[in-house]
Amino acid sequence: MSNLEQRCVEAGLKMTGQRRVILRVLGIAEDHPSVEDVYDRAKALDSSISIATVYRTLSLLDEMELVVRHEFQEGYSRYEVNSEHHHHLVDLETGQVIEFQNEELEKLKEKIAHDLGYELIDHRLELYGKKLKSEK
Amino acid sequence: MSNLEQRCVEAGLKMTGQRRVILRVLGIAEDHPSVEDVYDRAKALDSSISIATVYRTLSLLDEMELVVRHEFQEGYSRYEVNSEHHHHLVDLETGQVIEFQNEELEKLKEKIAHDLGYELIDHRLELYGKKLKSEK
DNA sequence: CTATGTGCAAAAGGTTTGCTTCGCA
DNA sequence: TGCGAAGCAAACCTTTTGCACATAG
Numbered sequence: 001m002s003n004l005e006q007r008c009v010e011a012g013l014k015m016t017g018q019r020r021v022i023l024r025v026l027g028i029a030e031d032h033p034s035v036e037d038v039y040d041r042a043k044a045l046d047s048s049i050s051i052a053t054v055y056r057t058l059s060l061l062d063e064m065e066l067v068v069r070h071e072f073q074e075g076y077s078r079y080e081v082n083s084e085h086h087h088h089l090v091d092l093e094t095g096q097v098i099e100f101q102n103e104e105l106e107k108l109k110e111k112i113a114h115d116l117g118y119e120l121i122d123h124r125l126e127l128y129g130k131k132l133k134s135e136k
Numbered sequence: 137m138s139n140l141e142q143r144c145v146e147a148g149l150k151m152t153g154q155r156r157v158i159l160r161v162l163g164i165a166e167d168h169p170s171v172e173d174v175y176d177r178a179k180a181l182d183s184s185i186s187i188a189t190v191y192r193t194l195s196l197l198d199e200m201e202l203v204v205r206h207e208f209q210e211g212y213s214r215y216e217v218n219s220e221h222h223h224h225l226v227d228l229e230t231g232q233v234i235e236f237q238n239e240e241l242e243k244l245k246e247k248i249a250h251d252l253g254y255e256l257i258d259h260r261l262e263l264y265g266k267k268l269k270s271e272k
Numbered sequence: 273c274t275a276t277g278t279g280c281a282a283a284a285g286g287t288t289t290g291c292t293t294c295g296c297a
Numbered sequence: 298t299g300c301g302a303a304g305c306a307a308a309c310c311t312t313t314t315g316c317a318c319a320t321a322g
Contacts, residue, residue, distance in 0.1 A: 014296050014301060035286080050304045055287060057302095071209060073260075075312090076286060089252055102248055105241075109263060112238055116225055118265035124209075125261045127245060129254035150276060150321050171311080186279045191312060193277095211287090212311060278319070288309070294302080 002027060004066060004081070011064055021046045022057045032070060032078040032088075032097050072097070072126060089127040138163060140202060140217070147200055157182045158193045168206060168214040168224075168233050208233070208262060225263040 004023040009015055025041045039054045061067035070078045072090055089098040113120035140159040145151055161177040175190045197203040206214045208226055225234040249256035
């Protein structure tokens with residue numbers, strides 16, 4: 001049983017065929033798939049899956065924080081398995097999403113929130129850019 | 137003629153009654169109104185305005201960069217007049233939006249993008265927090 | 273006068289939900 | 298077997314759009 005499945009069972013979810021497939025799709029994804037993407041990939045493994053189930057499952061996983069939902073100003077959501085904390089840089093020319101971490105940034109966010117009199121619960125940082133012409 | 141109106145005329149837009157009203161609503165707003173909010177406020181000044189016009193006008197203003205569109209993960213957009221660059225901290229308990237600026241942050245963003253081989257075109261930073269209990 | 277803008281209602285696109293049936297525990 | 302889960306289609310919500318009429322310049 002995969003780690004994701006394990007955690008679902010522990011949370012009291014029934015491990016249905018559909019959920020197993022969706023978890024598998026998410027587990028092997030190397031990108032940040034949209035609901036439609038997850039649906040298509042899941043359907044390739046089990047053609048009986050409906051998009052309603054994909055939506056319901058992703059919402060559940062999001063609540064359980066097994067997954068992170070992103071909205072990169074595209075009008076729809078994209079998901080990824082919740083692993084290490086990181087941020088995203090979206091390539092405006094290709095749509096490619098690059099992940100990064102930055103310790104200095106983490107500290108700065110905490111400081112800013114605290115200075116404003118707030119406890120930081122969540123945050124979101126996205127960079128949008130174009131690849132620099134590297135003269136090779 | 138208000139500054140916003142001025143800039144619209146310069147951009148070649150016809151200054152209709154509806155646009156004047158919408159610009160006025162945006163100009164005096166002290167919050168970050170949703171399209172529905174703008175529509176309601178505009179209707180109070182001119183009951184003939186339709187929501188389609190509000191959407192069309194806000195899109196135009198956004199393209200012209202007279203206005204900034206935000207999506208605070210609420211499922212709809214909010215707008216504000218484009219003034220000084222700043223970021224937002226959303227109070228998770230009240231929905232209140234606090235604006236802030238931070239020079240260190242600006243530099244850090246540029247550096248991160250550059251280190252990843254990108255030219256930073258746009259970015260988005262939102263903090264979500266709860267007010268600290270201040271023992272007064 | 274005419275290109276641009278508006279109102280209205282319908283359509284679009286993503287997401288949610290009611291209801292019935294299915295199947296895991 | 299009983300209750301959570303799935304499939305299907307309709308409903309929802311925000312946003313966009315086609316079309317006929319109105320109006321700024």
